[in-house]
Every structure is written in structure tokens, then in C-alpha cells.
Amino acid sequence: MNAPILQHLTADELDALLDGAGSARVTSHLETCATCLAMVEGDRRLVGALSALPALDPTPGFADRVMARVTIAPVVSPAAVVAATPRSIAARRRAFGGSLFAGTSLVAAFAWAIANPAAALNTVTPAFQGLWASLQQLMTSGSAQSWSAQLVGAFGSPSKMLFALVAVSGLYVVALTGFHRLLTDPVPDANW
Amino acid sequence: MNPTPPPPDWPALSDQEVVRQAAAGREAAYREIIRRYQRPVYSLIFRMVRNRELAEDLAQDTFIKMLNAINSYRPEYKFSSWIFKIANNAAIDQLRRRELDTLSLDGSPHAIDAETIEATTLQIGSDQESQLDEVASKELGTQIEHAIAQLRPEYRNCILLRHVEGRPYEEIAEILDLPLGTVKTYIHRARNELRMLLSDTREG
Numbered sequence: 001m002n003a004p005i006l007q008h009l010t011a012d013e014l015d016a017l018l019d020g021a022g023s024a025r026v027t028s029h030l031e032t033c034a035t036c037l038a039m040v041e042g043d044r045r046l047v048g049a050l051s052a053l054p055a056l057d058p059t060p061g062f063a064d065r066v067m068a069r070v071t072i073a074p075v076v077s078p079a080a081v082v083a084a085t086p087r088s089i090a091a092r093r094r095a096f097g098g099s100l101f102a103g104t105s106l107v108a109a110f111a112w113a114i115a116n117p118a119a120a121l122n123t124v125t126p127a128f129q130g131l132w133a134s135l136q137q138l139m140t141s142g143s144a145q146s147w148s149a150q151l152v153g154a155f156g157s158p159s160k161m162l163f164a165l166v167a168v169s170g171l172y173v174v175a176l177t178g179f180h181r182l183l184t185d186p187v188p189d190a191n192w
Numbered sequence: 193m194n195p196t197p198p199p200p201d202w203p204a205l206s207d208q209e210v211v212r213q214a215a216a217g218r219e220a221a222y223r224e225i226i227r228r229y230q231r232p233v234y235s236l237i238f239r240m241v242r243n244r245e246l247a248e249d250l251a252q253d254t255f256i257k258m259l260n261a262i263n264s265y266r267p268e269y270k271f272s273s274w275i276f277k278i279a280n281n282a283a284i285d286q287l288r289r290r291e292l293d294t295l296s297l298d299g300s301p302h303a304i305d306a307e308t309i310e311a312t313t314l315q316i317g318s319d320q321e322s323q324l325d326e327v328a329s330k331e332l333g334t335q336i337e338h339a340i341a342q343l344r345p346e347y348r349n350c351i352l353l354r355h356v357e358g359r360p361y362e363e364i365a366e367i368l369d370l371p372l373g374t375v376k377t378y379i380h381r382a383r384n385e386l387r388m389l390l391s392d393t394r395e396g
Contacts, residue, residue, distance in 0.1 A: 011380040042387045049336050050355035055231040056238050058248050063226040066255045073217050073263055 009036045018047055207271040214262050222259055229272075230255070232357055233279045239352055240283035241290075242341050250286055254279045270363060277367045280349050287345050339389040347382035354379050 009017075013026050017040055030037050113120035142148055154160055202210065202224040210228075213221035233254055238247035258278050265274060340348055346368075353359045353367060361379075365372045 011376060014380070015376070039387075043383055046336075046383060046386055046390070047355050049332055050351070051358065053333060053336065053356050056235040058230055058234045058251055062230055062234075062248070062252070063223055066226055066252055066259070067219070067222060069252075069256045070222060070259045072219055072222065073215055 008033065009040070014040065014043065018043060208267055211262060211265055211267075211271055214259070215265070222262075225259065226255055229275055233275060236276065236349070236352055236357065237279055237283045239337070239340060239356070240280075240345065240348060241286055246286065250282045251279070254282050269366070272359070273363050273366045276353065276357075276359070277369075280353075280367060283349070284345060335390055336386070339386050342389060343382055343385055347378050347385065350375055350378040351382040351386070 007029075009026060009029065013023070016022055017026060030040065154164060199220065200213065202220065205213070205224075207225075207228070210221050210224050214225060230251065234247060234251040237250045237254070238244060241247055241250065254275065258275055265271065340351065343351065349368065350364060353364045354361070359367070361372060361375055364370075364379075365375045368375065370378075
């Protein structure tokens with residue numbers, strides 16, 4: 001099939017010509033079409049004149065006027081980010097001390113309870129009686145609800161329990177990530 | 193004692209590297225960005241709003257906005273796209289506010305004084321060109337500036353970015369938030385309108 005020589009140049013073909021590239025069809029068409037040739041020559045003159053337009057300078061002192069209203073970003077070296085401040089060191093020490101005290105107390109309490117089971121039972125039973133009664137009441141009223149059977153069914157086998165645990169852990173991680181992002185400083189957008 | 197590192201050879205650094213230095217808090221990097229872009233940014237804005245004082249204010253605002261947000265620059269984009277985008281938005285907002293987008297062939301009242309005409313005429317550097325060529329070129333430059341001022345703003349910024357600033361189509365689409373096909377159409381139509389305006393001027 002012959003190429004459509006009589007079809008005028010497309011915008012893309014004209015752009016390609018102005019960028020210094022042109023197909024054989026374009027070249028042969030220009031040899032026969034005075035309209036397209038005039039358009040190409042007109043565009044070439046126009047593009048030449050446009051690209052020769054001078055760049056214009058703002059008035060002297062432009063940079064100084066801009067810099068007077070710019071806040072230079074603070075220098076943040078990677079070392080500064082990693083290095084701890086006195087305040088953070090004190091906070092870390094307090095947290096570590098508290099955790100150590102709580103852990104030691106818990107281990108000591110368990111050790112004492114194992115060594116003295118009767119005394120431990122006497123000590124904790126009155127304290128937990130009220131709590132146990134409340135828990136029983138909560139379970140009783142909960143089992144009377146319509147969703148109770150479904151909930152029990154959902155945890156009815158070890159595999160279902162495992163699935164539920166994984167799902168809850170996943171939700172926990174997602175929530176933690178979300179909170180972390182919320183607490184992170186926002187970055188200015190500047191028209192992007 | 194550690195010797196002070198020598199200052200970078202700023203002109204030799206890429207835009208990305210200069211921006212990285214600016215984000216690290218080096219004032220010299222800020223000044224290098226201004227030095228590199230003050231002419232193209234000011235030229236683009238001036239040719240959009242056709243008012244020297246206004247163009248300077250808008251160019252200043254462009255740099256202040258961009259430099260104050262230098263840490264939010266995303267290196268996956270071209271830096272020039274970012275700054276031209278801010279400059280173009282500033283110019284378009286101004287045109288919408290002040291309705292400076294329709295000008296007669298005589299130009300705006302602010303653009304036809306001797307200083308502006310001188311500033312917008314072609315600067316001929318070649319010794320080979322005769323005095324007659326120089327005058328003809330200056331006249332053509334002035335006519336083109338007036339013709340550009342008559343284009344619709346969306347054609348005007350496209351043609352300026354493409355044929356005055358020499359930006360590729362893809363970058364113009366990114367700067368103007370337009371589809372590539374629309375950018376090509378606007379530029380094609382803008383060239384047609386300019387050709388017609390210039391032929392009218394010569395015949396008139």
C-alpha cells in the first residue's frame with residue numbers, strides 16, 4: 001500500500017521536524033505541498049526567534065532580598081540524630097531503673113509464693129475475692145448476649161485461637177505504626 | 193585539629209547536589225540555587241504578567257517559598273520542574289487576581305515604557321550581523337514579546353517553557369499538571385496563533 005503522500009503534516013511530525021528529525025514521508029510531502037512547507041518555514045523562524053529572546057535579570061540585590069526572608073535549614077548531622085541528649089539519657093535511666101525494680105519485685109514475689117504457698121494463698125485470696133465475683137458477674141451477663149455463642153465459637157479450637165491471636169497482634173502493630181506516624185512532625189508540602 | 197574542608201566548586205555541582213547541601217544548612221548552596229534560577233524564573237514570570245515590579249515580587253515569593261521548604265524537595269523529580277511549577281502557579285494566581293491576561297497589541301501600560309521595551313528586545317552578540325539585521329531582529333523580538341502577551345495564559349506558559357526555556361514536553365506536563373497530549377496541543381495552537389499575530393503585525 002502506498003504512503004498517503006497528500007495527507008498534510010501532523011502536529012507530531014511538525015514537532016519532530018522542528019527538533020531536527022523528519023521521516024521520509026515528511027520530506028517527500030514537503031517537496032510537493034507548498035502549504036505545509038510554508039507552515040514549517042514559518043514555525044522554524046518563530047522557534048528560532050523565541051529561543052533567541054533574552055533572559056531577563058531581576059534588579060540588583062535580588063538574592064540578598066530573598067535570603068533576608070529565608071530561614072536556613074538547621075544543620076542536622078547523622079551523628080546528632082543518633083547521639084543522645086542529657087535529657088534523653090536521664091529518661092532512659094529512669095525507665096531502666098523502673099523496669100528493673102518491677103521485674104525484680106515480680107520475681108521475688110513469685111519466689112516467695114512458691115516457697116510459702118499457704119501464706120501466699122491467705123494473703124491473696126481476700127484481695128481477689130471481690131475481683132473474682134465481678135469477673136463471674138461479667139461472664140454471666142456476657143453469656144446471655146446474642147453474640148456470646150459466636151464469640152465462643154470463634155475461639156472454639158486451637159487453630160481458631162491462633163488465628164485470632166495473630167489477627168489481634170497484627171491490629172496492635174498497625175495501631176502502633178499509626179500512632180507513631182501521627183506523632184511524627186509533618187513535612188511542609190510546598191506545592192507538590 | 194581538623195583542617196576546614198575546601199568550599200565546593202558550586203557551578204560544577206548538579207542541582208540535586210546543591211539542594212542536598214542546602215538541606216544540610218549551607219547558606220552558599222541557597223545562594224547558588226538563586227544564582228542558577230533567578231534569570232529563567234524571573235523571565236518566565238515577567239513574560240506571563242508583563243509587569244517588572246510585579247514579576248520581581250512574584251519571583252522573590254517563588255524563591256522564598258521554595259527555599260523555606262527545601263527539605264520537602266523529593267529528589268525523584270527534576271529540581272527545575274519544582275521551581276518552575278511554583279513560579280508558574282504564582283504567575284497564574286496573579287493573572288487570575290488582576291486579570292492581566294488580556295492585553296492589546298500595544299502591551300500593558302507597564303510594559304511599553306522605554307526600559308521594558310529595551311529589556312525585552314533581542315540582544316545581538318554576533319559581530320557578523322549588520323546594523324540593519326540588528327534593528328530587524330530587535331523589532332522582531334519586540335513583536336514576538338507583544339504577540340506572546342496576547343496569548344491565553346495556558347498557551348503562553350506552554351510556549352515559553354518549550355521554546356524560550358527549552359524544556360522537554362514531559363517536563364512541561366509535570367510543571368503544569370497537564371496530560372502530555374494537552375501540552376502538545378497547546379504548544380501547536382500557540383505557534384499557530386503567534387504566526388498569525390506576527391503576520392498581522394507585519395501586514396499592518
